[in-house]
Amino acid sequence: MLRNLRALGLETPLLQKRLVEAWPEVAGEAIARYTTSAVIRNQTLFVRLSVPALRADLSMRRQEFVQRLNAHVGAQVISDIRFN
Numbered sequence: 001m002l003r004n005l006r007a008l009g010l011e012t013p014l015l016q017k018r019l020v021e022a023w024p025e026v027a028g029e030a031i032a033r034y035t036t037s038a039v040i041r042n043q044t045l046f047v048r049l050s051v052p053a054l055r056a057d058l059s060m061r062r063q064e065f066v067q068r069l070n071a072h073v074g075a076q077v078i079s080d081i082r083f084n
Contacts, residue, residue, distance in 0.1 A: 015077045016040045022072045023047065026065065031058065045069070045081045055083045 020040060024032035037048040045066075049055060058065070062081040070076050 012077075015073050015075050018073045019045070019069050019077045022069060026068045026072055040078060043077070043079045045078045046084060047081060048084045058083050 020038050023035065023038045023045070027035070031054065034049050034051045034054055035047055036050050037046075039046050047058075049058070058081075062083075065081050066078055069078060
């Protein structure tokens, strides 16, 4: 099935959707509660937070989140995370 999705050009959008949906689980309930949106553009996950104080803390852990999210979907979907 993955081969068919790849042939149709749908594999990457599907993996991106799965990764965005995995953010609350990977980030944890406390962080997810303050996340207002998450979107992928150019292999970067942009996460909008409702509490600005979290930005600095999460920015220091962004490589950890990149690795965990990519592992969760089983593919290299993102290379960076930006917190807004």
